Each structure stands twice: as structure tokens, then as C-alpha cells.
Amino acid sequence: MRPDLARILLLPGLLALAACSEQPIARVVDPPPVNGQSDAGTPAPDGGVARSSRNNLRRKGPERLNTDFAAALSLPPEQVCNELGQYSCANKIHTVTLGGVEPYGSGLYEPLPASGVTSPIAVDRLALAACARRASLDVATPTTAVIFAGVALDASGRLASREGPEVRAAITTLYQRGLLREPTGEETTALVQLAADVESSGSPRPGRDWMTAACFVVLSSAESVFF
């Protein structure tokens, strides 16, 4: 998916995740006016790029999200996210919220017709848990790091070189594995800047937190959650 289309898809994705009740789950819409006035600061969603002719994004749902996150981060599917360390987020706890069914115990034979207000929270939960695990593994065993290979931390736990090629390579790996494309220059710059923001937030382990946050940005994006 190219970045221009990604931007087109971002708005409907956010709307759908915010409990939009109409079907299909997501659609391309213009930014709504605020108090009757167009928001001059919000760019047009198409940016000169031809829109989708079908307006038909679909949610990945619990199984596909879990599997894709597992593949992107090279984690066993059963280790992507577990509540209390033992109950699968996708297959047990948040299944219905993520668009799945629960036929045998609850008689819920088909997915709910609309996403719920907790759907984006559940997606975030899944992405954050998976990303935190990947970041921990990559920091703990850098020789087998999957995403953040070669990204060194200094004595304060910060990235040793925010602008270094290892950080940029990690960002590229994240986009290739998570979104199946290269990052744009703008996206790379934004994630590099994120490292500075995390450091200035007072985090006790800013390097690892940046890894988690950068991964979360990619996996929780509309481009990752819809197809």
C-alpha cells in the first residue's frame, strides 16, 4: 500500500474504529465541517490521488490481526497478547470486540454489524502487547533481533544514535514487515522525531519505549488494521 492511499484510508479507518455504525465497516469520506466551517488546517483526503472506486475496506478481525502481528514481529501467534499472561486477547478475551464470533457459549453466530466503542482499544491492546514483547526480545538478545537489529542504547537507555543508519533500517524493516512497503521520508522523519519526544518525556528507558512506540504506530495504523 502506497503512502498516498494510506492517507486516504486513514480517515475512514479512524471513523470506523470510533464506533461508526454504518456499513460497510469503513468508507472514504470528506472531513466533516466543524461548527459549519471547513477546517482550513485539514488537507483534502485525496491529495490529488484518485480515490477508491469501491469504498470497501474490511476489518481484519481477531484471527487475521493476531496472525499478521505475529508474522510481522516474528512472534508465535500464542504470544502476541495474553491477558493476565494466559488468556488470548484475540481468541478469547477480545474476540467479539475485534469483529469475531462466539457461537457455542453466547449464541453470537455472526460478527456484530458495527464496530464498538471498545474496538480501537482492543486493537491498541493487541498491537501494544505484541510490540512491547518484540522490543523486549530485541533489546534482551540483540544478536537475534528481528526489527531493531543493531540499534544500540547508551548507558541511560537512550538510542545511541537517533539519526544513525541502524535506526532508519529498523524503521524500514517495520514498514516492510508491518505494511508490506517502504516508509516515506516523511514517515521516517516522524519516527526519528518520536525518539526525541520519548526521551524528553522523562521515560526511564526511552530507547526501549521508542521501539515499542514506533512499532505501535505502524501496527495500529488503519493501513494495518483494514484490508
Add this chain to the structure above:
Amino acid sequence: MFDTPPPRVPLGLRRLLLAAALCLSGTAQSKPPAAAVLCATYPTAPTCVGRQPACTHCHASPPQRNVFGTSLEPYLAPGAARPLSDGDFAAALPAALRAVEAEDADGDGATNLDELLRGTLPADPTSVPEAPVGCGGAGSNPGYDVCGHDARFTYRRVLLDFCGQSPTYAQLQEFTALSADARLARLDSELDRCTRSEFWRGKDGQLWKLAHPKIRPVGSVKAGENAGPIPLADYDDDYALYSYAQLDEHDAREVMTARYYVRRETNPTRYTQVASLPSQSVVESRRAGNLTSAWSLVTFVMFTALPRNAAAQSYRAYLGLDIALQEGLHSVPGEPRDYDAKGVREPACAACHATLDPLSYPFRNYQGIAGATSATYVPNRLELFFSDVSPTITQTPEAGYLFGQPVKDLQEWARVGADSDAFAVAAVTDYWKLLVGHPPTAEENAEFVALWQRFKGEHRYSVQRLLHDLIRTEAYGAP
């Protein structure tokens, strides 16, 4: 709302269609034959292609009219004595429909004609035709062919839909480098590979998800593996037969007509046809696929003399017609007879029961929950077990009607149903909703109709062939 012109059907053809509708309604004995006349008037309406319009187009609950039905009344043979005969009603309805075409009965901003031609309900303000998006707008798109079938986009969808996982970056790069023909060949080979995956065919896989609303499992009364506290029947057998009928070039109709059962084995999942199962008890000559499975009989017949619920669920699950939503009503003259004295001859009940009761008669000898005879075929079941229900219960025939057509027993019921357009429409709709993400829209209707017609024809009811065809549609593959 839209500049959609009414379909131009030559007058002679319109008369022929109307005459055919009235003749067919004679077979079906529709009373009144409103649905057939509506379709003769608007033959390209999505609700008419391979289907019959639901009564909810004109009725709140027959015979009560909704706002659209009420708006027709002044134009229905004005001045003629009421009630109108079926013939007078059918003759007057086309003109009445034309008279209100420009009106907007439900006030949703779309004219009645727009709604009929675009497949929405003219009496439901929440059912509104959507503006077609189309393509060819400003700009170009370097990443996608937004105006047609995009193989790269389709490749990602195929892997997610059938394997449950996106391709890797390297796989996508390799696919992108292929020629156009090679891409199509790769799509086919990946579809075949992925439909062998556990995600597609395994327990709780995509096929099982399609089956959930048909089988309606209840874990607390499950028997067999993972039995519940009150084990009554094992619905895993139903999932196995359903899945088997969808896989490996099998005939999808056998979910309704099979006289065999299917055993599921795991690691990897395999479905194998068998002549009998210890969990099933209906004699072979009386089997009709999942309609007569132990689970269906135990949960849908239960303790009832006349198994209306079993008939209605079979009609809904496999033919896509929900009588509770006033779909698929084909009133039979003289029905309902009310053999079990439930008061269904009241006008408010008869509108549906004139279809439902004769639909249910072929289930009369199938036992639900009854000790040693549970989930079996019992000749003279009503005489042996239910003679005290009403003075006339034992007169209930085993012959009944499906789509207004006489059927002598449940095996013929299942055969007529499985061979019907309704079955093909329902089966293809299941996959359309699963893979496209919504029921066919007005814009997609032409592709959808062609698809279910090919499912009956060149696909010979093979879901595998259907899927290869479906992933080539623009509805599936256009971003």
C-alpha cells in the same frame, strides 16, 4: 435522487411477463400475487433477479400495509368494490406502482422508483440507495488500479481471506514482478493452497463461520467431543457435512440432500464421507443432509408435533428465505388447515402460515426429543406420540409444498430446494458477504447474478470453482 431511468421493457414483453407471473402464481397460488406482479413490472429490480420480493416492500405485517403500500391504495382500481379479486388486483397493481414512482413514501429523499430499482425498501427510511462512487475522478493513483480489478490488491486479499495471513514483503515484491497472466495463475494456485489451510477448512475456520447461523450450536447441550452438561446431540457432524459439501469440487447441494454422513479428522483437518455415524439415527432412506441431522431434529423439532421451526430454519439457513421477515411467502390455497389447533387461521397469522404450515408437513414424522426415539424417523409419529394435541393432528399429511410446488416428503422438499435458484442465490450470497464484505449492492448486482447463475451452470455447484470465479470479479478485486 439519482438519474436512473426506469428499465425500458417493451410493452409486449411486459404483458408476457405479467401473464407469466399470473400463470406462475397459479402454480404457486400466491394470494395475492403481488410479488410476481411487482417483478413483472420491474424485472431488473435487484430483489427480482432470482429472488422474490419480501412482503415488507408493501406490508408492515400482511395484510396491514406500510406507508408505501398505503400510498398505492388510491391507485388500485379506484372505484372498484373491495376486496379486489386476485385477478383484478394483479391487473391494477402495475398502474398503481407507476403512479407512485415519483413519490417518496418513506421520506428518505429517494423516490419510490429509485428504491425499487436499486434494491432498497420504499417504506423504510433507514433503507436508502447509496450514491454510486464510480471512478475516473480527479488525479491518478500510482499504487492501485482504482477503476478495475487490481491483481496485486487481490493477491493480498486472497491470502488474508483464505490463508488468514498477509503475504510477506518479499512475496508481494515477487508477485508484483510477475506478468499479468502469471499473476492470475498465481492467484489461482494460492487460492487452491489456502483453501487447504486450517484457517479455511479447520474447526472454527472460515467455513465453520459460514455454518454457525445455519447450525446454531449451543454448547451446553452438545454431545460428543467437548460435551456440555446436558448432551443431546453433536453438532460437529453438521459442521462436517457442511464443510465437506463446500470443499474439493463436491456438490454444495448435498448439505441438503446427502444420505451419507461426514467424519472429521484432525492434524490436518480432513472430511471423509461415511455411511453411518454412531451419533446419527435417521434411516438412510429418510435422510436429507443437515435437515435431518440429530442436532437439527433435537434443537429445531424438540417437543413439537408440527415442526414449524425446523421447516422455517431449513428455509432460512439453506434457501436464504426468512419467513419471520416475510420472505419467500408462497401461499397455498386452503392453507393453513391448522391441524394442531393453534389458531393460525386468524388473518394476521394466515399470511405467513399459508406458506409455513405446508412447508412443515414433510417434517411430521421426524422426532425431536423423545427418549429412545429422539432424532429418528418414526412412521406415524403424530399418531403414536401426539394424538392428544388436537382432534385433527393425525390428519396432517406428509406431503407438503415448497415454493408453492407440491412435494411428497422431506427428501423431495430437499431436492426441490437444493435445485432452486434460491439455494444458489443463498449459497453465493454467503460467500459474497464473507469475501466482499457486504451483501451485493445495486452496482454489484449484475456481477452477482452472473456469478450465481454460473454456480448453477458451469461451476456445477462446486464452491471451489465459484471461488476462483469470485476473486476475479471487480466487486472483490477492485480497490
